[in-house]
């Protein structure tokens with residue numbers, strides 16, 4: 001007997017029986033088809049005929065269903081009921097297909113929801129769980145037109161947003177001041193007793209407690225202090241949190257330590273966690289808490305985590321998953337024709353903390369990225385290697401955008417960063433000079449955009465020192481003369497509670513240097529609560545930050561606890577983010593924002609006032625595909641017995657890709673959590689399930705168009721069509 005046959009014999013539980021009864025009572029036609037069918041094929045044929053006959057007037061649904069490449073315009077025409085029609089037809093088309101479920105280490109999942117219902121009706125088996133049946137009940141209600149299509153209500157959105165305080169609220173600032181003093185006292189004890197020693201941070205003999213406290217307060221302003229005293233063990237973490245972590249959490253953290261998951265929480269970021277939860281901020285720090293505290297699933301999976309990003313798995317001399325040939329080593333990553341990522345061999349390989357849902361958790365398994373900051377300092381050969389790597393950008397026909405990241409692009413020392421920026425400037429200059437000698441149509445793309453990916457404005461805003469600002473400013477001035485016109489820091493705020501006076505000052509400094517700051521939010525379960533992302537967009541706009549991406553959590557079972565289903569990402573886009581949709585009449589105006597970065601706060605404010613928007617929804621909600629690029633173009637083609645959704649993603653048709661995508665198929669993803677489990681989790685966080693009505697209905701998505709702030713400027717010459725460094 002095969003595994004699938006064994007599963008088919010599993011009896012459904014009492015709750016599933018009740019839900020099945022409800023499904024049949026609500027849908028007499030479906031019941032009739034099921035009872036009159038001798039086998040699953042007859043069920044599938046019967047349901048298809050029923051839908052095609054009774055709903056044939058829903059032309060848009062059928063047009064979308066048949067479209068090989070649907071687009072946003074077609075998507076926006078769909079009515080609520082159409083989603084259900086398309087989904088059931090897709091279920092039928094994919095019935096019986098098998099998919100490796102990487103959440104379960106490649107175990108085969110078979111999707112055949114109508115068969116599961118038929119087995120339940122005729123034999124009481126099939127093993128489908130309540131989460132599966134609830135999803136089906138909702139689907140057929142949507143099909144019958146019995147579930148109200150969700151609507152956007154500005155008043156409701158405001159109420160949801162108001163639930164989340166932000167880090168500049170004076171009451172929160174005061175609490176954080178208390179947190180800071182508590183942490184400082186613990187560290188003072190450690191330094192005084194010699195438990196932690198440092199050549200840089202020590203107390204002279206005989207100094208008073210008051211003097212020690214003054215010194216600690218001064219050191220708190222230095223980013224080195226926070227890196228040096230970052231917490232690396234669960235015990236110290238709990239002590240700094242005034243022993244407020246419950247025994248279950250501590251057990252998981254100790255197991256994480258045993259499993260080899262590094263801890264690295266710097267004192268500043270730790271001070272953002274509440275130990276004394278005030279009435280006005282209950283649950284407000286959950287999104288931050290999730291980043292620091294590891295989950296049971298992560299601990300269980302650590303050691304056998306599978307890499308999500310296929311294009312980052314590179315073998316020397318061979319093209320990556322996107323077809324790009326890269327220089328030796330692992331310093332350059334590339335998905336698209338226009339942009340490549342540069343990761344220096346420096347402290348930039350680390351971050352100022354470890355986010356629990358980081359995609360690099362996969363790399364941490366080998367133990368070589370364990371926050372040994374001193375060992376990460378660039379070696380003697382780095383200068384030469386850096387030149388060689390930049391030659392790749394210089395000689396490539398299409399690259400016009402460089403993204404310095406890591407880890408964290410700003411973790412590198414000022415000296416390393418200055419050298420790197422100097423080399424980039426020289427490379428850009430050489431590229432311009434080379435182009436002078438090339439005929440029209442043969443010229444190479446010149447460098448127009450430089451980006452640094454960094455979460456330091458959030459994790460460790462003290463790093464954004466005046467010296468760093470001078471470095472960035474100087475580079476901007478110089479590089480502007482060789483055609484670079486967009487200078488961006490891509491940061492990563494996940495919660496409005498991370499927008500503190502310190503991070504706000506850091507952003508202000510970056511803006512003063514003429515750099516645009518954009519944000520990539522990760523849509524974790526805590527960050528996915530109603531209004532949370534909308535509030536984040538608003539407070540980020542207030543300090544001059546433009547939202548860039550809202551990312552679904554990547555990864556498999558290791559990130560299960562933080563995962564919010566893609567249905568919620570679409571719901572957020574259509575019911576909350578829509579409040580900040582920028583009318584196309586303002587596109588010309590916003591296109592120039594990055595070139596006038598130092599006026600960003602004023603420009604954002606003026607546009608919000610003029611257009612009456614609470615925030616500018618300049619971000620796209622997307623998933624980083626485990627293939628090539630980002631997309632939210634998907635259709636739900638199946639569902640597992642547990643109610644976990646099977647989604648088929650297509651590439652984002654709105655942007656320029658490596659030609660390899662024409663050869664690649666669609667990407668199938670099995671979500672690690674059912675909608676039912678997700679709603680249970682939200683309830684645990686104090687949310688009202690009713691606020692998420694309609695969530696089950698979001699079974700497809702279409703990637704949004706990019707707002708023109710993020711367009712590359714058009715060159716005034718013709719770039720060659722040839723693609724170098726590509727092997728298909």
Ligand code: SF4
Nearest residue numbers: 351354355358407455
């Ligand atoms: S800042 Fe980014 S790279 Fe660093 S730990 Fe967090 S998610 Fe990972």
